[in-house]
Amino acid sequence: MLLGDSGVGKTCFLIQFKDGAFLSGAFIATVGIDFRNKVVTVDGMRVKLQIWDTAGQERFRSVTHAYYRDAQALLLLYDITNKASFDNIRAWLTEIHEYAQRDVVIMLLGNKADMSSERVIRSEDGETLARVSGCLWDRVKGGGSLRLALRTHSPGQEYGVPFLETSAKTGMNVELAFLAIAKELKYRAGQSADEPSFQIRDYVESQKKRSSCCSFV
Numbered sequence: 001m002l003l004g005d006s007g008v009g010k011t012c013f014l015i016q017f018k019d020g021a022f023l024s025g026a027f028i029a030t031v032g033i034d035f036r037n038k039v040v041t042v043d044g045m046r047v048k049l050q051i052w053d054t055a056g057q058e059r060f061r062s063v064t065h066a067y068y069r070d071a072q073a074l075l076l077l078y079d080i081t082n083k084a085s086f087d088n089i090r091a092w093l094t095e096i097h098e099y100a101q102r103d104v105v106i107m108l109l110g111n112k113a114d115m116s117s118e119r120v121i122r123s124e125d126g127e128t129l130a131r132v133s134g135c136l137w138d139r140v141k142g143g144g145s146l147r148l149a150l151r152t153h154s155p156g157q158e159y160g161v162p163f164l165e166t167s168a169k170t171g172m173n174v175e176l177a178f179l180a181i182a183k184e185l186k187y188r189a190g191q192s193a194d195e196p197s198f199q200i201r202d203y204v205e206s207q208k209k210r211s212s213c214c215s216f217v
């Protein structure tokens with residue numbers, strides 16, 4: 001399920017993944033909720049992803065809340081050119097805490113990375129927020145309250161949800177985000193004693209390093 005403020009690029013992100021195209025032109029806000037399916041191959045197995053695109057506008061919140069409970073993974077987007085969308089991530093975490101399953105997979109995405117001249121959120125700020133979000137989420141899963149975790153959080157606790165900067169326009173990291181989620185969900189579904197454990201955050205970090213180290217080849 002895709003979440004985040006209106007205009008951060010959720011619909012474009014999904015269309016880029018599904019059809020490899022960018023929806024340019026006038027911005028048409030999503031009304032309520034929409035979904036698309038896509039089959040991906042993960043370690044030789046076909047995995048069908050059903051991806052729900054939610055409306056970011058406040059007035060549709062009561063419609064979208066109803067879908068949180070069934071979501072296995074949440075992609076939480078902000079727009080690197082829009083500070084409010086970044087600041088609102090904590091409010092989105094509160095919503096997730098209230099309505100989603102405790103063991104839901106969460107990924108943080110800083111979208112519109114192609115708009116470098118209008119950037120207001122540094123990549124490091126996204127990384128830090130992902131670390132804090134992961135830490136808070138771990139405490140909540142452990143039975144704590146999100147409000148208390150937010151109040152008592154001290155920096156330096158390195159748990160972290162996976163984080164990527166993305167572009168629905170150029171396609172940067174769009175497939176990686178969904179593939180990482182698909183791998184995690186497949187791992188969870190088929191977990192067996194002889195299977196090596198899969199850590200989505202480590203996987204995303206290793207893929208990021210691979211693409212930056214080899215981009216000159």
Ligand SMILES: Nc1nc2c(ncn2[C@@H]2O[C@H](COP(=O)(O)OP(=O)(O)OP(=O)(O)O)[C@@H](O)[C@H]2O)c(=O)[nH]1
Binds near residue numbers: 024027028029
């Ligand atoms: N340059 C650039 N523009 C983008 C990107 N993603 C989305 N946009 C633009 O941002 C605007 C909003 O995109 P949407 O995908 O409709 O936003 P949304 O988050 O689905 O909005 P709601 O449906 O209201 O929740 C559109 O004008 C898009 O063309 C991106 O990665 N780069």
